[in-house]
Amino acid sequence: MTDRPIVITGAGGFVGRHLIDALRSAMPQAVIVATSARLRSGVDQALDTTNAQQVDELVRTFAPAAIFHLASLSFVPDADIDPEAAFRVILQGSMNVARSALRYSPDCRMAFVGSSEVYGKSFSQTDDPLDEGAVLNPLNYYASAKAAADLLMGQFAHMGLAVVRFRPFNHIGAGQSNRFVVPNFISQIVAAEQGRGPAEIKVGNLSAVRDFLDVRDVVRAYVLALQRPAWKGEILNIASGQPIAVFELLDRLIERARRPLTIISSPDRVRAVEIPRAVGDASRARSVLDWKPLIPLEETIDELFNLERRD
Ligand code: GDD
Secondary structure (H helix, E strand, O other): OOOOOEEEOOOOOOOHHHHHHHHHHOOOOOEEEEEEEEOOOOOOOEEOOOOHHHHHHHHHHHOOOOOEOOOOOOOOOHHHOOOHHHHHHHHHHHHHHHHHHHHOOOOOEEEEEHHHHHHHHHHHHHHEEOOOOOOOOOOOOHHHHHHHHHHHHHHHHOOOOEEEEEEEEEEEEEOOOOHHHHHHHHHHHHHHHHOOOEEEEOOOOOOOOEEEHHHHHHHHHHHHHOOOOOOOEEEEEEOOOOOOEHHHHOOOOOOOOOOOOOEEEHHHHOOOOOOOOOOOOOOHHHHHHHOOOOOOHHHHHHHHHHHHOOO
């Protein structure tokens, strides 16, 4: 690596903060430029990735050695509410970043963070964990936008940009918005324990099966990739390979509750269309990056309870 900076877009979000920590500990000398749509603590510069001029200016100014492009929507149902906005942020934003990189910092590496959601219907075709060869078959606007951007990044790789495309599966950890299932259930449980909420837990579709990782394992894969030779459009699933149904997850959370709770099924939490089972095969990341998830789900859950009970 040169002494040119590493730019992170979407650095003010849940994953961004963990990525900064991981980069700082693995590469203490690295200069990090943390950008986010809004200036907030931990963010060096405001950057709206949907604004091509702003992106050009930033890339021209810093000529980064690498860009971690995290800026995105992250809550799947948001994209169904405003699909145009989802495509603007996910597709147009990614195109702006890749174009600026190729124009103003052509030897820069770009890490694109996509999603396992892109496989969509392909998950239903087999019980085996899906690898990167599975067909992109999105089922919702979030997934289509991520799939379109993922393909576009492949095109930029052909055009000479050093791109890596990550397809991470569900990840959880400190700082995640409690709109997502794990922090949401934990916050309801702790609110009930502390008398701030009813002795109940509202839930959506409990039969969905997902593949959960600790966010620190995910960002460790991102940092390891940076320490590998230049990228040529590689695609890497980041997955645990361990299926867990949301009802099993709920059981593990309720086991830790300090008071009895009634489970209430809430129709507004059930999505019109979603992937019934999403499990990933990350063999390629395991071999290319010499990576594997290290933090057991139980440990992450315990930490999240501790944090929530302290707040
Ligand atoms: N949020 C939420 N709230 N989800 C619930 C609830 C609930 O009350 N009850 C059941 N679920 C189910 C959802 O229907 C879904 O099947 C699963 O729990 C996980 O939901 P989320 O935590 O909202 O995550 P996601 O799977 O939709 O998407 C996450 O993972 C993707 C990668 O696999 C997000 O982090 C995406 O940004 C990411 O791309």
